[in-house]
Amino acid sequence: MPVILTPSDYMRWLGPEPDPRDLMKPYPSELMKMWPIDTKVGSPRNNTPDIIDEIGLGPTDLFDV
Secondary structure (H helix, E strand, C coil), rough: CCCCCCCHHHHHHHHHCCCCHCCCCCCCHHHHCCCCCCCHHHHHCCCHHHCCCCCCCCCCCCCCC
């Protein structure tokens, strides 16, 4: 899993400190946000900023119209 930093940790991560291991901790899940994105994200030909915009979900089952 990649390291997720808060803005207050950016300079420390990029600085000369020899061992920033304490920054390598799980990021709080309550601060994360997830949303559905378009399947176009799977192709390198689709290289636009809007590729990660949230999309609406269609019906999730047969009776959800």
